Amino acid sequence: MREPLVQVKNLSIGFTSQAGLVMPILRNIDLAIGEGETIGLVGESGCGKSTLALAMMGYLKSGLSVLEGESLFRGRNVFDMDGRALEDIRGGELALIPQNAGQSLTPTSRIGRQIDESVKLHTKLAKEQRRERVIELLLQVRLPQPEELLQRYPHELSGGQQQRVAIAMALAGEPDVLLLDEPTTGLDVTTQAHILELLRDLAADTGTAMVYVSHDLGAIARVSHRIAVMYAGELVLEGPARRVLKQPAHPYARGLLLSIPRLKEAVLPTSMPGRPPPPGGAGHGCAFADRCPMAEQRCRDERPVLEPTAAQEIVRCHFHERVEQLPPPEPPKRPDRSSLDEADTILRLDNVAISYAKPGIVDQILGRQPKVAATVDKIDLTIRRGETVGLVGESGSGKSTILRAIAGLWPPQSGTITYEEAESLNTSVDERAKDLLRRIQLIFQNPDASLNPRHTVAEILAQPLKLYFGLSGDELRERSVALLERVRLRADYLERLPRQLSGGEKQRVAVARAFAAEPELVLCDEVTSALDVSVQAAVLDLLTQLQADQRTTYVFVSHDLAVVRAFADRVAVLYQGRFCEIGPSKNVYRFPSHPYTEVLLGAVLEPDPDARPALAAEDVVDLFPPAKGCPFQRRCPRRIGDICDNETPPWRPTELGHAIRCHIPLAELGGMQEKSAHAVAAKLGPTEGIRAE
């Protein structure tokens, strides 16, 4: 066997705490990456994935030091190299693509120049040859019209295009190993799918080895030959991708896979209890013992070693041969929906349009509205009490805008929003009565931003309790403790600051704050997208429980189709602020469906080695919605002609109770999709594939 390109040997990295204790972040890592091999590093946040990837190129964050072991690149320990030698291999032989690489482009410099700089750094080509090389690189990352692109500035490109430019720059030195640190996190589903396909093809064409760091097993599944699962700074499982995804030999890997919502089943995923131990807090036994469904006394006393198995894996578990026999977990129950009262409407949106465009000064004087097409338009939606309605779409589709209008943060331009058939919600926050404000609450995407870092949990919970109920003293405290209990946090959390909580705990506090108001309608804005999958499952479960207790109504915005399918009763698919499709969630993902829904479904990544994305439309989202016709006209892979550009498509109701807004007749929509929709059908499983016409 040939010598591996990168070989990490018994590597431990850590820092010394202020008390003088050595806190390991990575513990005894052994990992080898061969030529042309792609290895996926996966684990919850704080497991040391990024630290390991950066250590491979000899980089340590400040405060960290190598405790023992080494990391070899072509047989040389990177930690023994001097600055000069490191400079030579970094970028040239070992290139890094960080998480928001697209945003790290210089905003004032043209694309051509920026790529040229990296070419200049790594090659000795003359100016004209460099230009050719730059164009070659742009073509390699599949950017159309490279000549024209050279003259553009980063802000003129979409997020996906920026990411491609960053990849092109990393490829400039023809590296042997590409280190990718969450390269698609934060991108839209369709963009992510396109970038992953690109990376996959690049790896196959150029023979570049890749280390792909991600918390997303779906992305990892698509690109990796082998997968290494990390937990609390340890390697717990490493093996062929197919084996790890299909029959994980470690309970942690199994738990991670189970907590991912799948399109196949409309059930809530199973959450993993607990959270990873802090650095240095792993104890003597197995680090995962506290969260493990099959832990025994031996696991707490004795640290397992990495053992090879028959299936070419190595696994760190005393009882790995038992993992397969673990019974499938009982999926969390969803509340019974048959009791929903069809007539009990809580919220109604009629022909709502919302615009962010401000009238210019002339228009203001003449009292005219600007002529730009509204950001969100023609929204009709009726929500029943106790129901969960999901809004799905890419970024910029107006999902959050609709929530903001309902919450009164940005009132609509036209149309009516009515609450309980009586009160108008066309008003802004300032004009609403306190009790109306109380009944509608918002939960935000990122708890780091939605909780004031200077307030303790007690102060955070006290705000709505004081404002709406005038509570104080013991009563306030009692109610706060009761609220924490309901989100399953202990009373001693009251004195903590947000930074002393984990991501999931923070989001629980945010949920508790919303429920402190005893709301009837809760608007959830991407509430789980900033969380680890294991935590996401727990938060979804919590929201479901609270709904069952209080008959709360949710409007749930998400870009993740699988999450929405698992959580919502009805789904509305949005493109450019217009509805494309709406109906019961179990049916919206069935055919026939709107071409856009199909594009979204095709781009969903499943942690399944056989799932293959069906990429149909371009991944470039337009900046402004078209003035007339179908909103999806410019990207639609099934355009039928001028009618799409000129006429707003009609709503076509289907037998399955959902409605599709498309010019293509339903029968044809179903029929046409049959061929190209194989991948999607595979994703949806045998029971819910393509329906016979």
Added chain:
Amino acid sequence: MTATTNIEPVKPNSAFVGLLAVLLAMVSRPSGLVGLILVAFHVVLAIVSPAIVPYDFRELSAQIILNAPSSEHWFGTDNLGRDVFTRTMLGGRQALLVTTISTIFAITWGGLLGVLLGLVGGRLDELLMRLVDAFLALPWILVLLLIVVTVGSGPGVLIPTLGFFYGIPVIRMARAATQDVVALDFVTAARARGESRSTIVWRELVPNVLDVLLVEGAMRWSWMLLAFSSLSFLGFGVTPPTADWGLMISNARSFMSFAPWTVLAPVVALSSLIIGINMSADALAKALGIDRAQKAPV
């Protein structure tokens, strides 16, 4: 991402514990330790100096004009035969008193207005910020001179004048810091909840811009000391025979070539105070984790 390195900025929790933690973090840096010692030395000196000075600061003596430092007059005597050591010890009192009150005044009004403008935005913000730009374009020393000449120069005039003018750049800082915070969801959450504007300002915004204001205040303080001394130097600040560093430097500069001690003592005193304040401000910024020079790792 992998978190937890040992460099975590101190974020105050309860007021006292927070203050203590910030002070500890400050003295753990050399700049903070030296800076705080210098500032504390000057503050203590300003308070106790009237009780411990060896001579009367007004006492003239024709016999000992411009005497060199000796065991009787440690820093020598000035052109009127007054003890330079005594006058230097007393010379910072008025400057410190006036600038401390002015700094608090400047930070309060500039800070609150800045936070409010950052919150409401819109036309009022546009208009006032252009006014701020206009004020910042004025040569401040001329404006100060004009006011002092027309209205008079006692602390009753200097405190509000300095406080007003040095509050203007604070508006800018506070507004910028607020705009960063206003964009965060916890402010949106408070608005959606229906909290009143004053609650949002006091509970959500002010605690989060206080760090910036504190550091800005420390910087303004040292600038103000310079301005105050400059006024005295030009003869428009403190009236003789009061002991004041600016005034002492001004009087002594004619004799600098043959009696350098008369000018050296107040210069060293003034510079050490300003350097002390600047070093403390620097350490404070680092302790609060808002130092721009300290880059986040990757």
